[in-house]
Amino acid sequence: MTTPTLPTHPLSSATSSAFDHETVSLVIGGTSGIGRAVVEALQARPGRVIAAGRRTGLDISNETAVAAFMASLGGIDHVIVTAGSAAPGGPLIDLDLSAARSAFDTKFWGTVHVARQAARRLRPGGTLTLTSGVLARRPAPGSFVKSAMNAAIEATTLVLARELAPLRVNAISPGLTDTEAYASMAPQAREAMLAKAVAQLPAGRVGRPADIAAAVLYAIDNPFVTGSVIQVDGGAAIQ
Numbered sequence: 001m002t003t004p005t006l007p008t009h010p011l012s013s014a015t016s017s018a019f020d021h022e023t024v025s026l027v028i029g030g031t032s033g034i035g036r037a038v039v040e041a042l043q044a045r046p047g048r049v050i051a052a053g054r055r056t057g058l059d060i061s062n063e064t065a066v067a068a069f070m071a072s073l074g075g076i077d078h079v080i081v082t083a084g085s086a087a088p089g090g091p092l093i094d095l096d097l098s099a100a101r102s103a104f105d106t107k108f109w110g111t112v113h114v115a116r117q118a119a120r121r122l123r124p125g126g127t128l129t130l131t132s133g134v135l136a137r138r139p140a141p142g143s144f145v146k147s148a149m150n151a152a153i154e155a156t157t158l159v160l161a162r163e164l165a166p167l168r169v170n171a172i173s174p175g176l177t178d179t180e181a182y183a184s185m186a187p188q189a190r191e192a193m194l195a196k197a198v199a200q201l202p203a204g205r206v207g208r209p210a211d212i213a214a215a216v217l218y219a220i221d222n223p224f225v226t227g228s229v230i231q232v233d234g235g236a237a238i239q
């Protein structure tokens with residue numbers, strides 16, 4: 001008697017993103033803040049984790065440099081971009097447009113440079129996880145650069161999730177998260193900003209890098225999640 005061939009169960013399909021010692025993950029922005037927390041979370045799993053940023057010699061505003069760097073890695077399974085937290089604020093009419101363009105060159109165009117290379121190099125079952133920010137959905141006066149840049153990243157995420165399918169593409173949208181991004185603020189001003197957010201946010205606290213990293217892992221791990229913008233903002237978007 002011959003054994004019938006069973007249909008493949010959906011959960012065992014090639015879209016599974018299980019980690020093994022061959023898994024390669026690249027975290028661009030992994031040298032600080034949220035990206036470093038993603039690196040630490042991935043290092044608890046099997047496989048190789050590469051953290052990149054300017055201090056490791058990679059400036060993502062330079063597409064040629066991004067292409068050469070990613071080519072040097074060979075096959076990649078998961079690419080996470082958290083790079084580029086700096087952006088000028090203030091009313092549009094007073095804005096230093098060269099600083100605004102420079103912020104876009106890093107966070108928006110840098111993300112695009114990485115995404116174009118990831119599209120060529122991700123292995124089957126691979127994921128691309130980008131980072132936007134709550135100001136995309138909850139703009140405020142003086143937030144033009146961050147709001148526009150993050151909204152552009154969210155729109156790019158949705159387009160790429162369709163163009164690159166079955167690779168999966170998602171974005172994480174953090175709210176105020178206590179990282180080195182605020183290191184240049186005067187300590188008192190930083191404490192006041194964080195205390196105000198704790199008082200106002202529905203979650204009653206600000207984000208920690210590990211909170212955002214947990215959402216990155218969710219986007220990587222769940223084979224049914226693509227084209228999603230995952231809000232991890234303590235409720236800021238619904239305030």
Ligand SMILES: NC(=O)c1ccc[n+]([C@@H]2O[C@H](COP(=O)([O-])OP(=O)(O)OC[C@H]3O[C@@H](n4cnc5c(N)ncnc54)[C@H](OP(=O)(O)O)[C@@H]3O)[C@@H](O)[C@H]2O)c1
Nearest residue numbers: 029032033034053054055059060083084085133177179181
């Ligand atoms: N923290 C928040 O409250 C918050 C809120 C909403 C959204 N976000 C977003 O979350 C992401 C991470 O923010 P974070 O708070 O973790 O910031 P962070 O601590 O300042 O880290 C930013 C990272 O970007 C890298 N980077 C900056 N310019 C780069 C460039 N040209 N090329 C390559 N790497 C570059 C930095 O590394 P090097 O210095 O080595 O280049 C660093 O690893 C950013 O996209 C930010 O806009 C953060």
